[in-house]
Amino acid sequence: MKKTFIFLVLLLMLTACKPQNSGPILETPANDNISTKTTLPPTQEPTKPIPTATQTLTPTMEPTATSIPTETPVPTEVVNFDAVKIIGVDEYPGYASVIFEFPAISKLYYVKINNSPYNCQIPESTVDRLFCSGEGMRTGEYADVTFYADENFESEMITTKLYVPAVIPTPLPIGEPSTWCPARGTKISCETEHRVEFGEECWVQTCFDACGYYYSYHTCQLPPNNNFLPP
Numbered sequence: 627m628k629k630t631f632i633f634l635v636l637l638l639m640l641t642a643c644k645p646q647n648s649g650p651i652l653e654t655p656a657n658d659n660i661s662t663k664t665t666l667p668p669t670q671e672p673t674k675p676i677p678t679a680t681q682t683l684t685p686t687m688e689p690t691a692t693s694i695p696t697e698t699p700v701p702t703e704v705v706n707f708d709a710v711k712i713i714g715v716d717e718y719p720g721y722a723s724v725i726f727e728f729p730a731i732s733k734l735y736y737v738k739i740n741n742s743p744y745n746c747q748i749p750e751s752t753v754d755r756l757f758c759s760g761e762g763m764r765t766g767e768y769a770d771v772t773f774y775a776d777e778n779f780e781s782e783m784i785t786t787k788l789y790v791p792a793v794i795p796t797p798l799p800i801g802e803p804s805t806w807c808p809a810r811g812t813k814i815s816c817e818t819e820h821r822v823e824f825g826e827e828c829w830v831q832t833c834f835d836a837c838g839y840y841y842s843y844h845t846c847q848l849p850p851n852n853n854f855l856p857p
Contacts, residue, residue: 706730707773707784715790717762718831719816724763724790726756735783736774739763743779745855747827759820765792799841809836820855821846827855 714725744760768787775781798811816833828846
């Protein structure tokens with residue numbers, strides 16, 4: 627009993643010392659870390675829109691002149707006509723053979739001498755030479771020579787004056803011994819045929835002199851068959 631009495635006395639003393647509250651006691655939430663106060667973010671000034679670049683117009687290209695395709699000139703053969711000259715003439719009954727010195731000639735040209743057409747060729751065995759045959763001409767003077775690029779004598783290239791030298795002296799042929807006489811080689815006359823065989827030109831020639839039959843010359847192999855060419 628004595629212990630119980632002492633305990634009650636102490637309890638009364640503790641109750642008397644405890645301060646009195648004037649209002650209701652609010653309970654504190656168990657979770658101290660959660661704040662019930664809402665925090666507003668600091669007021670920001672309204673963001674100004676970033677000015678965008680105005681659309682830039684692409685500068686208009688100035689129109690350029692459209693190039694018109696031109697034809698590439700075809701290189702033409704350079705012919706030195708100033709270096710051409712007549713270096714020889716052989717006269718035959720009814721026609722003459724003319725030899726031109728023609729440096730660096732690489733193609734056949736067609737010729738008129740004193741406005742008369744000549745038949746020309748370039749033999750494979752010669753260099754820088756053009757051989758032509760046609761109407762006889764006077765030697766020892768100048769002649770009008772016209773060169774053409776086509777056989778129809780339409781594409782004239784140049785007209786020039788060339789000196790015609792004297793007839794080239796040639797040794798007399800021996801002639802047929804059976805007809806020999808002191809007048810051998812005088813009063814010569816010849817019969818000549820100019821033909822074409824197998825696409826090539828050929829000649830047949832028979833000559834006579836004061837003694838009679840003189841000599842003959844031919845390169846044709848076949849008898850004539852309407853294949854004659856002009857002298």
